[in-house]
Amino acid sequence: MDVVVEPGIGWMELNEYLEPYGLFFPLDPGPGATIGGMCATRCSGSLAVRYGTMRENVINLKVVLANGEVVKTGSRARKSAAGYDLTRLIIGSEGTLGVITEVTLRLQKIPEYSVVAMCNFPTVKDAADVAIATMMSGIQVSRVELLDEVQVRAINVANGKNLPEVPTLMFEFIGTEAYSHEQTLIVQKIASEHNGSDFVFAEDPEAKKELWKIRKEALWACFAMEPNFEAMITDVCVPLSRLAELISRSKKELDSSSLVCTVIAHAGDGNFHTVVLFDPNDEKQRKEAERLNHFMVHAALDLEGTCTGEHGVGTGKMKYLEKELGMEALKTMKRIKAALDPNGIMNPGKLIPPHVCF
Ligand SMILES: Cc1cc2nc3c(=O)[nH]c(=O)nc-3n(C[C@H](O)[C@H](O)[C@H](O)COP(=O)(O)OP(=O)(O)OC[C@H]3O[C@@H](n4cnc5c(N)ncnc54)[C@H](O)[C@@H]3O)c2cc1C
Structure with missing residues (x-):
């Protein structure tokens, strides 16, 4: 294996x-x-x-x-x-x-059997609460993905679909046929206790593929709303118990922005992305996208989270590392870097902020 x-x-x-x-x-x-x-x-x-x-x-x-x-x-x-x-x-x-x-x-x-389910919610907080309650129930879901109403609208525009434009959770349950069904029923009950509606699930391989295609192509779907724009994709992650709070705080900020912003989250991990669409030729819009990114990183850090759940630091997020990890951790990283790459020839200028000395 x-x-x-x-x-x-x-x-x-x-x-x-x-x-x-x-x-x-x-x-x-x-x-x-x-x-x-x-x-x-x-x-x-x-x-x-x-x-x-x-x-x-x-x-x-x-x-x-x-x-x-x-x-x-x-x-x-x-x-x-x-x-x-x-x-x-x-x-x-x-x-x-x-x-x-x-x-x-x-x-x-490869799992013997799987079920893919979808459910709608009145608010992203309700959807996040269900993701948290599902994880707390002990079910080993294989996927829990959250899309907000703007992201679902983008999917409708891009694919000519007619999905209800409300916050949506997508799940995948795996195991034996009986166990996949059992998980589906437990989560359906959890969803109904948190204002969930229209719980649907698919078992047919083609139907399941079609449902996941919607999620996998979500980023490209956003460009259907603003074809000539660029996307700033944020990527923060918080302890699962803080996810609903992070999403609620961020959503308020995103909804009051003049830019089109969609939310996609690997909700079972507390990992939250927004796609912020902006006109690359408009400096004001670029600055607004950067402001939103900055807002969400600081919101995540205040909730004991991280500035990047999965995309990495590169050069763009170096400025957040000191707040997240502290100077001692950064100095330790710098010592490791100096020991293994004393001439700084491996991806110079990345990951460790330039002001860190030891
Ligand atoms: C539509 C879309 C969806 C995405 N969804 C996710 C997601 O769900 N989860 C997620 O984590 N990421 C996601 N990403 C981001 C991306 O797929 C990941 O960051 C991925 O790990 C990058 O792999 P790559 O081969 O493109 O690496 P590159 O972008 O080519 O390189 C990334 C870094 O790795 C270094 N590197 C590359 N190869 C080596 C090597 N052999 N040795 C040492 N260093 C090396 C490079 O120098 C660079 O610093 C998504 C991206 C897109 C476009």
Whole structure:
């Protein structure tokens, strides 16, 4: 239940290769993402609520360091207590510590059965409350995705659909047929206790694919509303118990903005994205998009969350790290960086803010 790959393979190609073996790799970020980039950003996706992020699904790496040495970070064993965890040091290092050249990935069995369900809510807070209550019920859902009414409108415009333009939750339940049904019924009850309506579910493979296609293409659907605009995509994450509060606070700010803003959340993980559409030729609009991003990052940090749940720091979010982690943590990162890459040749200028000294 593992596979050794080179970093340039895409997760979608890998899953095509694995399907005949009845196995799959359970991380599903952007459609074009490669395993190397996914390791480097410590990415996740809609399935992380069930299977974890890249951090939990990489067993071993081969990495070329700045001095040319080739390091193996682990063995093929599924767990190990041997020494510092170099695998997890490299996962999420955004190419600043070395170049990943080989990856051993943990695989999962393709579920025997699955049910995909959808439910509507009067407010995003109700939807977030159901996501939280579902996780608290102990059900191991494989996906819980939240879309707000603006995102559903974008999907209707892009695909000629007629979905009710209200906050919506999408679920996937997996296991045996009986267990998938049992989970569906439990969540239907939870939803009805939180003002949920129009609970529908699909078991037919084509119908399920069609429902998930809606979610997977959500970002592209936004451009149907403003075809010549750019999108600023925010990515914050908070403890699950604070998700409803974060979404409520953010939604107030987004709704009072002059820009079109949609909400998409990997709600089971407390990970919340907004797509803010702005005219790239209009400086005022760009500034407003940046203001909204800034607002949401600070709201997440105030709720004990993080400035990035899955997209990474790059250069854009370096300015938030001190507030999130503190200067001592940043100094420690800088010491590690200096030890492994003393000449600063690996993705220079990324991840560690320039003002950090030790
Ligand atoms: C429509 C859409 C949906 C998305 N949804 C999600 C989502 O649900 N979850 C999520 O986490 N992300 C999501 N993303 C973001 C993106 O898919 C992820 O960040 C992904 O991990 C990036 O992979 P990549 O191959 O494109 O990496 P790149 O963008 O090419 O690289 C990312 C970073 O990794 C470094 N890097 C790349 N390869 C290596 C290597 N071999 N060794 C060392 N460093 C390397 C690069 O230098 C760079 O700093 C989405 C993106 C899009 C466009």
